[in-house]
Amino acid sequence: MGVPLAGALAACGSSGPSSSTSSGSAGAAGSGASYWYLTGQPGEGIRKGAVDRFNAANASTQIAQTAFQNDAYKTKIKTALGAGQAPTIIWGWGGGGLKSYVDASQVEDLTSWFSDNAAVKDKLFPSSFGAATVGGKIYAMPCETVQPIVLYYNKSVFEKVGVQPPTSWDDIMALVPKFNAQGIAPFSLGGQSRWTNMMWLEFLFDRIGGPEVFQAAFEGQKDAWSNPDAITALTKVQDLVKANGFIKGFSSITADSNADQALLYTGKAAMMLHGAWTYGSMKSDGGDFVKGGHLGWMNFPPVAGGKGDPTNTVGNPGQYLSISSKATAAEKETAKKFFTTGVLDSTEVKAWIDTGSIPIVKGADSNIGSSEDAEWLKFLYGVSSNAKVFAQSWDQALPPSAAETLLDNIAKLFQLSITPEQFATNLNAVTNS
Amino acid sequence: MTAASVGSARPAPSRSAKSVHGRSLGWLAVPALVFFVAFGVIPLIGVLLLSFTTWDGIGEVVPSGLTSWKSVLSDPGLPHAMWVTFQVAALSWLFQTPMSILLGVFLAGAQKYRAFLAVLYFIPLLLSSAAIAITFKALLDPNFGIGTGLGLPFMSQDWLGEPKLALGVVVFVVSWQFIPFHSLIYQGAVRQIPTSMYEAAQIDGAGRMRQFFSITLPQLKNTIVTSSTLMVVGSLTFFDLIYVLTAGGPGDATRVLALDMYKRGFQANLMGPASAIGVILVLVGLLLALLFRRLGGGDQTASQLEGA
Numbered sequence: 248m249g250v251p252l253a254g255a256l257a258a259c260g261s262s263g264p265s266s267s268t269s270s271g272s273a274g275a276a277g278s279g280a281s282y283w284y285l286t287g288q289p290g291e292g293i294r295k296g297a298v299d300r301f302n303a304a305n306a307s308t309q310i311a312q313t314a315f316q317n318d319a320y321k322t323k324i325k326t327a328l329g330a331g332q333a334p335t336i337i338w339g340w341g342g343g344g345l346k347s348y349v350d351a352s353q354v355e356d357l358t359s360w361f362s363d364n365a366a367v368k369d370k371l372f373p374s375s376f377g378a379a380t381v382g383g384k385i386y387a388m389p390c391e392t393v394q395p396i397v398l399y400y401n402k403s404v405f406e407k408v409g410v411q412p413p414t415s416w417d418d419i420m421a422l423v424p425k426f427n428a429q430g431i432a433p434f435s436l437g438g439q440s441r442w443t444n445m446m447w448l449e450f451l452f453d454r455i456g457g458p459e460v461f462q463a464a465f466e467g468q469k470d471a472w473s474n475p476d477a478i479t480a481l482t483k484v485q486d487l488v489k490a491n492g493f494i495k496g497f498s499s500i501t502a503d504s505n506a507d508q509a510l511l512y513t514g515k516a517a518m519m520l521h522g523a524w525t526y527g528s529m530k531s532d533g534g535d536f537v538k539g540g541h542l543g544w545m546n547f548p549p550v551a552g553g554k555g556d557p558t559n560t561v562g563n564p565g566q567y568l569s570i571s572s573k574a575t576a577a578e579k580e581t582a583k584k585f586f587t588t589g590v591l592d593s594t595e596v597k598a599w600i601d602t603g604s605i606p607i608v609k610g611a612d613s614n615i616g617s618s619e620d621a622e623w624l625k626f627l628y629g630v631s632s633n634a635k636v637f638a639q640s641w642d643q644a645l646p647p648s649a650a651e652t653l654l655d656n657i658a659k660l661f662q663l664s665i666t667p668e669q670f671a672t673n674l675n676a677v678t679n680s
Numbered sequence: 681m682t683a684a685s686v687g688s689a690r691p692a693p694s695r696s697a698k699s700v701h702g703r704s705l706g707w708l709a710v711p712a713l714v715f716f717v718a719f720g721v722i723p724l725i726g727v728l729l730l731s732f733t734t735w736d737g738i739g740e741v742v743p744s745g746l747t748s749w750k751s752v753l754s755d756p757g758l759p760h761a762m763w764v765t766f767q768v769a770a771l772s773w774l775f776q777t778p779m780s781i782l783l784g785v786f787l788a789g790a791q792k793y794r795a796f797l798a799v800l801y802f803i804p805l806l807l808s809s810a811a812i813a814i815t816f817k818a819l820l821d822p823n824f825g826i827g828t829g830l831g832l833p834f835m836s837q838d839w840l841g842e843p844k845l846a847l848g849v850v851v852f853v854v855s856w857q858f859i860p861f862h863s864l865i866y867q868g869a870v871r872q873i874p875t876s877m878y879e880a881a882q883i884d885g886a887g888r889m890r891q892f893f894s895i896t897l898p899q900l901k902n903t904i905v906t907s908s909t910l911m912v913v914g915s916l917t918f919f920d921l922i923y924v925l926t927a928g929g930p931g932d933a934t935r936v937l938a939l940d941m942y943k944r945g946f947q948a949n950l951m952g953p954a955s956a957i958g959v960i961l962v963l964v965g966l967l968l969a970l971l972f973r974r975l976g977g978g979d980q981t982a983s984q985l986e987g988a
Contacts, residue, residue: 329737351738353738438930439926439930498838498841499840510823647948648736651944658932
């Protein structure tokens with residue numbers, strides 16, 4: 248009897264946040280700087296390579312690196328910041344998450360450093376700085392790659408059914424019954440992850456009402472979600488759900504397991520709206536799907552009568568590195584040196600290109616020519632650099648508490664358990680300022 | 681159970697033993713007490729204090745009175761989460777208890793093959809909840825799962841995507857994991873029942889069914905109370921399995937209180953409201969434990985042995 252009772256007591260104690268403090272083993276202490284980032288190939292190897300090269304070249308200013316799995320990292324970094332155990336260099340997504348660090352005075356203001364080191368700033372895509380800026384000041388160094396959301400399709404399936412890729416929302420709705428009649432799901436979707444559903448809304452909001460609709464909500468304007476264009480977009484996505492546009496069981500599929508991608512490359516689904524980062528994993532997991540030229544892609548098509556520019560895109564304009572304000576002066580210097588000489592050096596730029604990604608460095612397209620993914624990379628570079636507006640993913644742009652309400656309601660919207668009007672009311676409650 | 685019945689069966693000697701050896705034995709409780717205070721009581725006080733603050737987990741902890749409590753208690757998500765938690769607790773109790781008693785009685789038999797089966801039945805208890813959840817999730821996948829793999833159409837339901845089915849699956853998987861543990865408790869309890877009672881019943885002409893309902897079940901009364909307390913109070917803290925299996929979905933169909941607390945605290949960065957839910961969980965757990973003690977009968981010293 249003793250063991251389970253002890254277990255119950257332990258479970259009782261762990262219900263509070265206080266017992267899950269970080270071990271702090273990789274904390275900010277020590278002479279060199281520390282850097283936490285995400286696991287998952289190919290990114291992990293490229294991140295590690297950049298640090299290793301920096302450490303080899305700078306014997307006196309070493310950077311200790313620790314890698315964490317994506318979801319675990321999100322919790323870990325928050326706990327570490329709260330406990331004053333944060334690493335010197337904080338990897339992040341910018342936007343609302345970064346703002347919460349700034350509000351808590353946990354990260355360095357890099358505005359003056361960037362004006363002193365204009366060369367570093369000028370090297371990077373200007374669009375990547377939006378999500379690094381809070382209240383007109385820059386708090387993070389953009390890094391890594393630009394990741395727009397792309398509409399992928401399986402060319403073999405389209406040939407088999409004898410239809411053409413969609414060029415408008417009406418085309419999409421017309422394709423749905425044709426694929427369903429053949430027993431093929433029109434769209435793959437990892438709905439349990441919720442942000443996957445969100446990408447649909449991001450595009451529909453933009454195509455129907457333009458980027459202003461979400462921007463208004465983001466800025467806290469009153470009842471921004473009740474905008475008629477927003478209601479139209481929410482209704483359209485429910486129409487697609489009702490027409491069986493998404494794969495059966497989508498609400499229990501997770502994106503983490505890449506099952507949604509598997510549905511596309513196994514031909515069980517015809518299309519998929521997903522981030523540019525999935526190209527690499529479909530290439531490595533999908534057999535000859537990508538190499539054999541069966542994967543097609545396009546920017547999200549326009550909606551008839553919509554106000555949004557069809558070149559607009561959404562996604563991650565970059566990833567972000569911030570410096571902990573709790574770090575020592577020496578550690579901060581090391582971090583800045585790493586930003587100048589280590590981040591996105593020519594080796595790293597080449598490495599990202601090789602994985603089918605576009606690093607956020609101006610002129611990165613000059614490296615494309617030799618790549619076996621040249622066609623994809625040119626498309627990606629074109630979408631990223633030609634976009635009139637490159638909006639940041641909503642859940643990253645909003646503060647965490649609003650983002651959670653958003654994702655929650657999106658899941659219910661796709662479950663058809665709330666109406667577009669209820670969705671708008673629930674969201675207005677958290678974004679009205 | 682054994683400790684309780686031994687202690688209660690000999691109240692007088694234990695009392696005199698206390699007066700003689702009281703000083704020398706008191707320290708035995710110290711290690712347990714230290715751990716309980718350090719990992720149970722102190723965090724609990726911390727959670728109670730946090731529930732009267734506003735904190736995003738990163739910045740300053742700002743005392744804010746009843747703000748967190750008001751936001752939690754006025755949120756329609758709370759009664760929903762409580763209802764889901766209640767459903768999970770009640771359904772898993774209804775499913776687990778008869779199964780555990782039957783398996784426990786079966787395994788209490790002295791036959792060799794039953795000992796072998798007991799080892800097999802024990803296996804789910806050795807697996808981690810996360811591993812169990814991932815396995816069931818893969819098996820129940822509507823597109824790549826067991827239904828498609830074996831060509832069984834009735835198995836390829838949208839198990840985790842339909843609210844009612846998802847709740848059923850959660851209850852089933854929870855039960856699958858914990859029935860072995862409760863069977864073990866019942867097995868031990870059944871073996872404690874004196875064989876003389878069964879022999880007497882046989883002489884009186886009672887059949888196997890009659891013996892089960894008139895001897896075994898009444899003799900298991902205290903065990904049922906213990907096992908039920910563990911099941912119901914334990915089900916309040918189900919988190920890992922549900923988090924991996926459904927993440928509270930579809931929508932919020934399987935969002936139990938513990939999951940609601942985690943989402944508010946660590947995903948929405950609302951530590952104040954999350955702590956308030958933590959306090960509610962503790963209170964509900966204590967109330968339930970108390971209730972089950974009452975159900976077990978106030979007269980804990982009454983012996984059940986020798987047909988009393």
